[in-house]
Amino acid sequence: MTGAIFRVMLLALVRDRGALAMAFIVPTVFFLVFASIFAASSGGDYRPRVAVSIAADAPDVDAFLTALQADDGLTITATARDGEADVRTAVKRGRADVGLAILPSETGQRPRFTVIVDPARDVAAQVLRANVERAFAMAYVIPPSMAVSAAGFSPQVALETVAGGPSGTNEVAYSAGAVALLFLLLSAVHGAVSLFDERDSGVLERIVAGPGGTRPLVDGKFLYLTVLGVAQMAVIFALAWLVYGVDLPASLAPWTVITVAASAAAAGLALTLTTLFNTRQQALTFANVTVLILSALGGSMIPRFLMPPLLRQLGWVTPNAWALEAYTSVFWRGDPWSTLVLPLTLLTAVAGGGLLLARRNIRRLETL
Amino acid sequence: MQSHEIFALLGPNGAGKTTLVRAITGRAPLDEGTVRVTSGTDTEPGEALLGIVPQSIALFPHLTARENLEVFARLAAMPRHAIAAAVSTALDRVELSDRADERTALLSGGMQRRLNIAAGILHDPPLLLLDEPTVGVDVMAREAVHRVLRTLRADGMSTLLTTHDLDQAAALADRVGVLSHGRLLAADTPARLIADAFGDDRELVVRLHGAPADGVLHLLEDAGLRPTHGETIWSGHLRGGLERVAELEQSLDRAGAHLDEVVIREPSLRSVFFHHAGEDVAG
Numbered sequence: 001m002t003g004a005i006f007r008v009m010l011l012a013l014v015r016d017r018g019a020l021a022m023a024f025i026v027p028t029v030f031f032l033v034f035a036s037i038f039a040a041s042s043g044g045d046y047r048p049r050v051a052v053s054i055a056a057d058a059p060d061v062d063a064f065l066t067a068l069q070a071d072d073g074l075t076i077t078a079t080a081r082d083g084e085a086d087v088r089t090a091v092k093r094g095r096a097d098v099g100l101a102i103l104p105s106e107t108g109q110r111p112r113f114t115v116i117v118d119p120a121r122d123v124a125a126q127v128l129r130a131n132v133e134r135a136f137a138m139a140y141v142i143p144p145s146m147a148v149s150a151a152g153f154s155p156q157v158a159l160e161t162v163a164g165g166p167s168g169t170n171e172v173a174y175s176a177g178a179v180a181l182l183f184l185l186l187s188a189v190h191g192a193v194s195l196f197d198e199r200d201s202g203v204l205e206r207i208v209a210g211p212g213g214t215r216p217l218v219d220g221k222f223l224y225l226t227v228l229g230v231a232q233m234a235v236i237f238a239l240a241w242l243v244y245g246v247d248l249p250a251s252l253a254p255w256t257v258i259t260v261a262a263s264a265a266a267a268g269l270a271l272t273l274t275t276l277f278n279t280r281q282q283a284l285t286f287a288n289v290t291v292l293i294l295s296a297l298g299g300s301m302i303p304r305f306l307m308p309p310l311l312r313q314l315g316w317v318t319p320n321a322w323a324l325e326a327y328t329s330v331f332w333r334g335d336p337w338s339t340l341v342l343p344l345t346l347l348t349a350v351a352g353g354g355l356l357l358a359r360r361n362i363r364r365l366e367t368l
Numbered sequence: 369m370q371s372h373e374i375f376a377l378l379g380p381n382g383a384g385k386t387t388l389v390r391a392i393t394g395r396a397p398l399d400e401g402t403v404r405v406t407s408g409t410d411t412e413p414g415e416a417l418l419g420i421v422p423q424s425i426a427l428f429p430h431l432t433a434r435e436n437l438e439v440f441a442r443l444a445a446m447p448r449h450a451i452a453a454a455v456s457t458a459l460d461r462v463e464l465s466d467r468a469d470e471r472t473a474l475l476s477g478g479m480q481r482r483l484n485i486a487a488g489i490l491h492d493p494p495l496l497l498l499d500e501p502t503v504g505v506d507v508m509a510r511e512a513v514h515r516v517l518r519t520l521r522a523d524g525m526s527t528l529l530t531t532h533d534l535d536q537a538a539a540l541a542d543r544v545g546v547l548s549h550g551r552l553l554a555a556d557t558p559a560r561l562i563a564d565a566f567g568d569d570r571e572l573v574v575r576l577h578g579a580p581a582d583g584v585l586h587l588l589e590d591a592g593l594r595p596t597h598g599e600t601i602w603s604g605h606l607r608g609g610l611e612r613v614a615e616l617e618q619s620l621d622r623a624g625a626h627l628d629e630v631v632i633r634e635p636s637l638r639s640v641f642f643h644h645a646g647e648d649v650a651g
Contacts, residue, residue: 202423206443
């Protein structure tokens with residue numbers, strides 16, 4: 001009997017070529033993407049992007065900069081004279097992971113340093129600090145045989161944080177958005193596949209014959225998934241506010257706009273992905289894996305700044321990244337509303353495009 | 369289709385019954401031609417002419433009977449102010465008013481079947497398409513469905529019914545069509561179909577006590593009978609009315625046949641069905 005059921009399951013898989021492909025090709029792609037992300041972010045390959053400012057009255061720092069640039073552990077994205085404010089902005093906006101302001105010291109011979117860091121990227125500050133100490137030692141006469149930390153030769157390094165609220169709340173705000181977006185997408189997919197239940201039960205057939213056609217069915221699901229998504233996000237952010245002190249009330253209006261746009265985008269994307277396929281099994285497998293990959297690339301699993309440059313760039317094509325960028329802008333940087341225009345436009349485009357595609361795709365389901 | 373009629377579409381599996389219904393409802397892509405549904409009665413522009421009752425229970429199981437009908441009324445673009453009355457009327461017509469607030473999943477199979485019909489008649493369409501409306505229900509529930517369909521006919525609704533159930537077609541249909549390989553082989557009232565196919569022939573079943581001798585076998589074959597159960601039961605349509613039956617019985621007796629039983633039946637819709645679609649059914 002066990003063998004009979006095994007045979008039934010095996011034949012069901014073998015005869016559904018779509019499901020067969022999903023069972024073997026999709027996990028392979030999934031593995032490759034995740035392996036790239038996690039290997040790069042946890043294997044010691046993290047190279048923070050550093051913006052450097054040199055004060056006009058700082059001592060000669062050429063040797064120090066040469067030593068710093070020679071270090072494989074950093075990527076120096078910009079070096080500017082008297083550009084401390086620009087460095088601060090670059091870090092705040094996420095264009096650099098960490099900033100370094102080179103300043104004159106009291107002795108006048110060797111510079112002192114300020115590491116400018118977004119609290120959420122503390123790891124970048126730690127990497128930079130270690131590299132500054134090493135470069136300082138190489139640049140300012142310490143023989144290689146001497147210990148870097150020898151008294152009197154250690155650099156003066158101060159730490160300055162930009163953006164964000166009280167300690168810890170930034171990370172919580174980020175993870176609230178990141179986790180909520182992942183589950184928002186998964187939940188939207190599981191809601192969208194109910195279209196197959198309606199097709200199989202004959203509800204779709206009945207609706208097709210009505211004057212409204214299938215449009216109300218798709219639009220109704222889109223609306224439901226959007227409202228459900230907003231409710232899910234609200235619960236998670238409320239928890240972040242009540243338990244961790246993330247200042248949700250102060251940013252309620254922009255949060256609402258972002259959350260509605262993100263939920264609508266998730267609904268549109270889920271409905272489109274679902275209606276591309278002929279069976280529930282195919283749709284669910286593909287959509288789930290797509291959501292996991294988008295979430296990984298978009299920073300819902302690990303912050304994008306920890307990813308290699310290529311994946312970091314790829315992340316920009318995911319709704320997760322746009323929504324997280326918008327939340328970050330609101331909760332960390334206190335940016336004006338205008339900075340939300342681009343992410344909100346992209347999210348709205350995904351929502352609207354997804355809805356239109358799903359309306360078109362469902363016509364194919366009607367005839368299956 | 370004529371108004372106030374139930375038209376039963378009969379055909380073996382694969383004859384094209386469901387495909388025809390799907391074509392009418394726009395779910396089957398057409399190789400050529402168009403399907404146009406029109407009504408002889410005055411209808412408002414945009415009014416839905418079709419009511420659909422799929423073979424499966426096309427309802428939301430977690431909603432109550434009333435909630436289901438309200439949803440389908442809204443999907444049928446009924447004006448909000450008319451929905452409550454339409455739902456009540458539909459529940460009355462399918463005899464489910466007293467179960468209106470029970471969850472659909474908890475209703476019996478027969479009640480679900482009737483609610484399935486109610487969802488198709490909410491907007492009082494001139495034409496109702498029913499696909500196998502009594503699959504999987506017991507005799508009592510089947511009778512209740514038949515009662516509902518007769519009520520709808522009396523109210524002026526026409527019904528196109530696809531069914532495998534020949535007894536159901538005989539009991540309900542004003543006209544019957546026999547479909548095979550996508551072609552309508554015959555369509556008329558059951559009485560005319562029977563008369564056209566068999567005239568005054570009778571359906572005869574002869575049960576023999578043991579295998580027939582050669583002489584008996586030739587007599588049975590010459591009379592147009594065929595073995596239907598081994599060599600002891602022979603059946604077919606005998607031309608010439610009751611007199612011919614008596615002649616055959618005497619001939620068989622003279623040839624030494626031992627007859628256990630001779631049954632004479634009026635040809636039925638079942639006979640018509642097998643007459644037209646017999647090869648498909650056998651195949």
